[in-house]
Amino acid sequence: MTSTNNPKKKLIEVAIPLEAINKASAREKSIRHGHPSTLHLWWARRPLAACRAVLFAQLVDDPASHPEQFPTDEAVEEERQRLFRIIEDLVEWENSTKDEVLGRARAEIRKNFPDGLPSVYDPFSGGGSIPLEALRLGLPSEGSDLNPVAVMIGKAMIELPSQFKDQKPAHPGKPERLHYRGAEGLAEDILWYARALSDKAWEKIGHLYPQVALPKKDGGGEGTVLAWLWARTVASPNPAVRGAHVPLISNYWLCNKPKKSVWVKPVVSGTDISFEVHNGKPDDEDAVAAGTKAGRGANFRCFLTGDAITADYVKAEGMAGRMGWRLLAIVVEGKGGRRYVAPTKEHEALAFSEKPDWRPEYPLSQHPQYMSVTNYGPTNISDLFMDRQTIALNTFMGLIPEVVRDIPDSAYRKVMLSYLVLGVSRLANRQSTSTFWHTSRENVEQVFAMQALPMRWDTAEGNPFSSSSGNFIGQVEYLAKAVAALPCSDQGGVERQMDAQNVDFSGFVISTDPPYYDNVPYADLSDFFYVWLRKGLAGTYPDLFSTMLVPKQEELVADYKRHGGKDEADSFFLEGMTTVMRNMATQGRPDVPAAIYYAFRQGEVDESGFSVKGWATFLQAIVDAGYSIGATWPVRTELVGNLKKNKNALATSVVMACRPRAADAETISRVEFIRALRRELPAALKEMHRASIAPVDIPQASIGPGIAIFSRYASVIERDDNPMSVKTALQIINEELDQYLSSQEGDFDPETRFAVTWFTQHGYEKGVFGDADNLARARGISVDDVRHAGIVESSAGRVRIYKREELDEEWDPETDRHLTVWECCQYLVRQHQLDGLSHDTALLLKKFGSDKAEAVKDLAYVLYEISDKRRQDRQEATAYNALVTDWTELTRQAAAIHDTVGDRQIKLDI
Structure with missing residues (x-):
């Protein structure tokens, strides 16, 4: 084991291949089949690629820590690049199950721990990404969480599969293959028993899911229903039609695609409303898109009388339990795709013809921000399910013990029961009044399309026995594919329920993704799944499901609703998180830095550029606990396509590498702190620019060297002799x-x-010539010089900077006799906006030459900062951020170009 008196620096404290990690993390969001996230919904999973890379970098020494092996800077860099290549291979999703790639990473970790591999612990395991990736890297892995839903997901991911590693399936049918690796046999059994469960459920309740007649234009005959599309109703507020219920419809679209349009048309006869299904573009698309909506929120209009149905009226009707349901249309499985037919009274009545013998009659959280559904009447979790949906979920859940009864191995029977219950819980996410019909994808959209439970006025009731997204087998197929790809280990993993403040971290490497101050209280949302999991698993895991609902008061988030005010919530979070961090700092393995994630968002920076309370409070807890923050790495977690639409809304997981602060750390003054910043920060920022860290990430990345200086001291004393806060x-x-x-x-x-100063003051707007003249003279030039350079227009006593779309289409940097960094930057941004990472963009960059190219990148950073602070220039900020984000790949492409221009060859090393 490495000496703990003078621990060697790990790779994560010095350098990581951030671009490769970010690229793989962003791409991972689009992967569905076989990804662990499809085992069961959890709201905030860290990308597996990032967790894998961070764990590896935590455990492997930086080459500079071994001067006897790497005596020169060149040798250090060469070895660092070798480790980077291991990480670059490791983060690719396709390599996550490849023994050769994983083997190289595991061997490197073993090399650093010749006395035995360390155990990894995550006390806020949530969706289980970190413990899972520790297991994948061959490490003993443990995780815990207060939330029993998270714990059950964690058990299904890191604990249960390893117990039956390489085992053949136990079902009595014909095996699908000759050889089984890892959890493949387990996955096959899950799907086999799920089909048996579905068959038994059909025998019991299949009569509630009849076929429907198709019109001749759709081929005639009968078709399987994929979904019933419903709308909520309230009594009309107009006394003239007293008692008549009218629908609250968000829009009339059933399908809205470029080549397929289907919509509902209400037909009124007296006070009766029926619905017709129409194909083709409607005459008034705006009316179809509006439905019976009359503005935002819960404001509608009465379809019978035209009267306004106000939000207050809707709320009052809902709270009084007077809302109803109307069937708008039926989606049918037809030849060549979805077919839509008009509702029938028989199908509408059948949905309410039977009552469930058990309902999840447990109170819904009343959190105003995340549970807005409760504003309109629902008070119990049972209110989120229609009768037929509740019957279906009850039936599937109740039949599981019977289906697995004949499995001879009791331990395996328990595991199979666990996964089938998770499958039914997964089904609940598609069998609720909080689902909706996605009109472009033509499927039942899940309840938790967002991290909240909003009110849905129209809902889609999927058929659990169909082939559509509301069906049971489809849900279990996702789950089984995820299980088949899970890593299995001879030593296995452990997942347990525990308050993070009570964890003993002795001897563990710590890598964790804690709650984020006042972010979403997942305990409130988890009740939706907990009631079903508890129904199916309380007898199997009595300790885990001992409470009626998910524990909430102890959840470590700054929820003012729970703690009676914002100050009280802030104190609760700071004290609790400091306790956890202090235990981590004093008990964790001292030879390995802890890795702590924080989901930073642009909304956490105010207009002045200062971080607001959540980020500062989180860092304060880390510093107060006795940690010194040695490095921070901004790991992007959004899809690349989304980033390019809105770089400034970027969601970044800031990963901090932390070690216990030295026992003899000194106290310094504010002046000394600022002096240290000015001495050390510029070199670190230059390195970030060299590494092409995106401008939008620089404020978070610069926290690393900045807060590292602050946190290495016992205290920084202000002028009034009080300790400086993290926020300051x-x-x-x-x-x-x-x-x-x-x-x-x-x-x-x-x-x-x-140009930079003029842009700061005026953007692209006109300014007075006299001001421009003074500005130019101060820089030893004239306004004419700037005009001749092609940067500004000057006429009639006014000056303005040319917009990119006004720039010369024929411009060539090689023939420009007055070439400036400003021009190069603007032309390159324009080319990048038009063509992205193209040959033409790379060729233009190559023509600048290496010195000018580096200056262009520096200018892009400067202009990003200026634009980001000016609200009207946020699109400008996006353009500069996009360019720097692609810089490394752009320079790689440029370096690969060998074009001949005139009589000389371009051969630049950018």
Whole structure:
């Protein structure tokens, strides 16, 4: 084991291949089949690629820690690049089950721990990403969470599969293959017993799911129903039609695709409303899109009288239990795709013809922010399910013990029961009044399409025995594919329920993704699944499902609703998180830094650029616990396509590498702290620019070297002799970051420096010539110089910067006799916006030459900061951020180009 007196620096504390990790993490969001996230919904999973890379970098020494092996800077860099290549292979999704790739990573970790592999612990395991990836890397893995839903998901991911590693399936049918690896046999059994369960359920309740007659235009005969589309109703507020119920319909679309349009048309006869299904483009698309909506929220209009149905009226009717349901249309499985038919009275009546013998009569959380459904009447979880949906879920759940009864191995029987119950819980996410019909994908959209339970006015009731997204077998197929791809280990993993404040971290490597201050209280949302899991598993895991609902008061989030106010919630979070962090710092393995994730979002920075309370409070807990933060890495977690639409709404997981602060850490003054920042921060920021960290990520990434300086001291004393808070330290770090970016302007040509200052003051708007003249003279040039450079227009006593779309289409940097960094940057941004990572974009960059290219990147960082602070220039910020995000790949492509221009060959090393 490495000496703990002078522990060697790990790779995560020095450098990681951030771009490769970000790319793989973002791509992972689009992977469905076989991905562990499809085993069961959890709301905030860290990307597996990031967790895998972070764990590896936590455990492997940085080459600079071994001067005897790597005596020169060149040798250190060469070895670092070798480790980077291992990570770059490791993060690719396709490699997550490849023994050769995983074997190289595991061998590297073993090399660093010759006395035995360390155990990894995550006390906030949530969706289980970190413990799972520790297991994949061959490490003993443990996780815990207060939330029993999270714990059950964790058991299904890291604990149960390893118990039956390489085992053949136990079902009495014919095996699908000759050889089984890992959890493949388990996965096959899950699907086999799920089909048996579905067959038994059909025998019992199949009569509630009849076929429906298809019209001749759709081929005639009968078809299997995929979904029944319903709308809520309230009594009309107009006394003239007293008692008549009218539908609350968000829109009339059933399918809205470029080549397929289907919509519902209400038909009124007296006070009776019926519905017709129409194909083709409607005459008034706006009316179809509006439905009976009359504005935002719960405002509608009465279809019978035209009267306004106000939000207050809707709420009152809902709270009084007077809402009803009307069937709008039926989706049928037809030849060549979905078919839509008009509702029938028989189908509408059948849905309410039987009552369930058990309902989940447990109170819904009343959280106003995340449970807005409760504003309209629902008070119990049972209110989120129609009668037929409740009957179906009850039936599937109740038949599971019978289906697995003949499995001879009691341990395996328990495991099979566990996965089938998870399958029914997964089905509940598609069998609820909180689902809706997705009109472009033509499927039943899940309840938790967002991290909340909003009110749905129209809902889609899927047929659990169909082939559509509301069916049971489809849900279990996702689950089984995820299980088949899970890593299995001879030593296995452990997942348990525990309050993080009570965990003993002795001897563990800690890698964790804690709750984020006042972010979503998942305990409130988890009740939706908990009541079904408890119904099916309380006898199997009595300790885990001992409470009526998910524990909430102890959940470590700053929820003002639970704690009686924002100050009280803030204190609860800070004290609790500090306790956890202190235990981690004092008990965890001292030779390996802890990795702590924080889901940072742009909304956590105010207009002045200072971080708001959540981020500062979280960091305060880490520092107060005795940790020194050695590095921070911004790991992106959104799809690349989404990023390019809105780079400024970027969601970033900031990963911090933390070690216990030195026992003899000294106390310094505010002035000394600022002096240390100015001495150390510029070099770190230059390294970030060199690594092409996206401008939108720089404020978070710069926290690393900045807060590392702050947190390595016992205390930083203010002028009034009080200790400096983390929030103040962050403000100072941000100020130094701004100064650094401003100082970069000094390296640009004078025309570019003029343009930067003019852009800061005016953007692309016109300004007075006299002001421009003074600005130019201060830089030793004239306004004419800037005009001749092609940067500004000057006429009639006014000056303005050219917009990119106004720039010369024929411009060539090689023939421009007055070439400036500003021009190069703007032309390159324009080319990148038009063509992205194309040959033409790379060729343009190559023509600049290496020195000018680096200056262009520096300018993009500067202009991003200026634009991001000006609300009207957020699109500008997006353009500069996109360019730098693609910079590494762009320079790689440019370096690979060998074009001949005139009589000379372009051969630049950018």
